[in-house]
Structures are given as C-alpha cells and as structure tokens.
Amino acid sequence: xxxxxxxxxxxxxxxxxxxxxxxxxxxxxxxxxxxxxxxxxxxxxxxxxxxxxxxxxxxxxxxxxxxxxxxxxxxxxxxxxxxxxxxxxxxxxxxxxxxxxxxxxxxxxxxxxxxxxxxxxxxxxxxxxxxxxxxxxxxxxxxxxxxxxxxxxxxxxxxxxxxxxxxxxxxxxxxxxxxxxxxxxxxxxxxxxxxxxxxxxxxxxxxxxxxxxxxxxxxxxxxxxxxxxxxxxxxxxxxxx
Numbered sequence: 430x431x432x433x434x435x436x437x438x439x440x441x442x443x444x445x446x447x448x449x450x451x452x453x454x455x456x457x458x459x460x461x462x463x464x465x466x467x468x469x470x471x472x473x474x475x476x477x478x479x480x481x482x483x484x485x486x487x488x489x490x491x492x493x494x495x496x497x498x499x500x501x502x503x504x505x506x507x508x509x510x511x512x513x514x515x516x517x518x519x520x521x522x523x524x525x526x527x528x529x530x531x532x533x534x535x536x537x538x539x540x541x542x543x544x545x546x547x548x549x550x551x552x553x554x555x556x557x558x559x560x561x562x563x564x565x566x567x568x569x570x571x572x573x574x575x576x577x578x579x580x581x582x583x584x585x586x587x588x589x590x591x592x593x594x595x596x597x598x599x600x601x602x603x604x605x606x607x608x609x610x611x612x613x614x615x616x617x618x619x620x621x622x623x624x625x626x627x628x629x630x631x632x633x634x635x636x637x638x639x640x641x642x643x644x645x646x647x648x649x650x651x652x653x654x655x656x657x658x659x660x661x662x663x664x665x666x667x668x669x670x
Contacts, residue, residue, distance in 0.1 A: 445490030484629035524568030
C-alpha cells in the first residue's frame with residue numbers, strides 16, 4: 430500500500446508524455462551515458478541527468494523521470510523526491526525564456542515588486558504562466574524568484590539563469606519585448622544568453638557556452654575595499670588579497 434501511494438503521488442506531480450519515442454530515448458540515453466561516466470557512483474549523476482531530460486520538453490515529464498530512474502537503477506519515486514526538492518527543475522512547460530524577478534527583501538525594497546507587477550501587466554500573464562507563442566514570437570515564462578545572491582545590483586531579473594542587473598519596470602519591459610522579438614540581448618554578466626532548453630543542456634554538461642569578459646563591478650567589492658582601507662581582515666587571512 431505504501432508503494433502504491435508513492436506512485437500515485439508521482440503521477441500527480443509530473444505530467445506530459447509517459448514515454449519517449451525510440452529515437453529520442455536513444456539520443457538522451459547516449460548523452461546520459463557520457464554524463465554518468467564522469468561520476469564514481471552512477472546515482473551521483475542524477476542532478477545533471479534531470480537537466481538533460483528537462484532540456485527535451487522544457488520541463489520534467491513522466492518520461493524524463495522514468496528514464497533517469499532506469500539509467501541510474503533508482504525508483505521513479507527516488508528520482509521524483511530529488512526533482513521536487515530543487516526549484517530549478519520545472520513541473521510545468523517552460524517558454525523559450527524563463528524570466529525570473531527577484532522579490533526577496535532587498536530587491537523588493539529596490540523595486541522588484543514593481544517590476545514583477547509591471548511585467549505581469551505588460552505580458553498579460555501572472556507569475557508562473559507563459560505567454561502564447563501562436564503569434565510567432567518567442568514565448569516567455571514569468572516567475573518571481575527567491576534571492577539570487579546578487580543583492581549588490583538589486584533589483585535583479587534573471588533570464589534562463591543569467592543576470593540582468595539594476596532593472597526598472599521600464600527596462601524590464603524593454604527586455605521581455607526584445608526577447609519575444611528575437612532581438613540580441615546581452616546579460617549584464619556571465620555567459621551569452623540562449624534559450625531555456627539549450628541552457629538546460631549546458632547545465633547537464635552536454636553543451637558549452639563561452640563566458641563574456643566582465644570585470645568585477647565596484648558594488649561587488651565595495652565591502653572588501655572598505656575593509657582594506659581600514660586594515661581589516663578575517664582572522665588567519667591577514668595579508669591575503
């Protein structure tokens with residue numbers, strides 16, 4: 430009975446197709462074997478494998494959960510337990526661009542809530558929803574996110590996990606308009622922007638992106654600079670730059 434309840438819970442948590450066509454299963458299994466070979470224990474490859482199967486449909490489907498379980502010798506329930514713990518694994522179809530607005534304390538104070546409200550009005554969707562791509566434009570999934578550890582440039586918007594710093598309602602509207610129109614968009618820092626599915630292959634370790642050349646911004650090292658000016662250092666790290 431306990432196993433039956435667990436499987437029923439799995440069915441409730443994950444939707445989408447239950448199996449992959451043979452060609453898709455073969456392609457994903459080929460990539461997965463390369464990922465698994467990097468780890469001394471196969472089950473250690475679960476996180477990148479979840480990104481791999483997420484790259485196929487833009488979210489985790491029943492088929493993706495089942496394939497990970499099969500390749501790693503785990504039960505679907507064990508895979509689902511991990512997949513539901515981390516917020517980067519999606520359980521609903523995701524658009525070409527996942528636009529996350531930080532609404533945690535500092536970003537909210539600096540305007541994050543206003544940015545999210547402006548984007549909801551501008552796109553005609555609520556957080557957690559995706560724009561219609563029937564008009565030929567790229568689709569956007571909007572969400573509010575927790576702290577991205579980028580408070581030094583608040584308020585921050587993330588697109589497919591890349592940072593767009595010091596945003597305003599106006600700049601955020603311009604950003605999503607450019608994304609939907611297919612215009613070139615350059616993150617403030619980090620790697621060049623790509624679609625959500627390609628970003629998932631990068632996180633799985635099956636694709637590469639070259640990071641942009643960026644120096645560390647003044648806001649990021651303001652505290653370190655102030656400490657140096659005052660001769661301050663953490664105990665045991667004196668003299669280290």
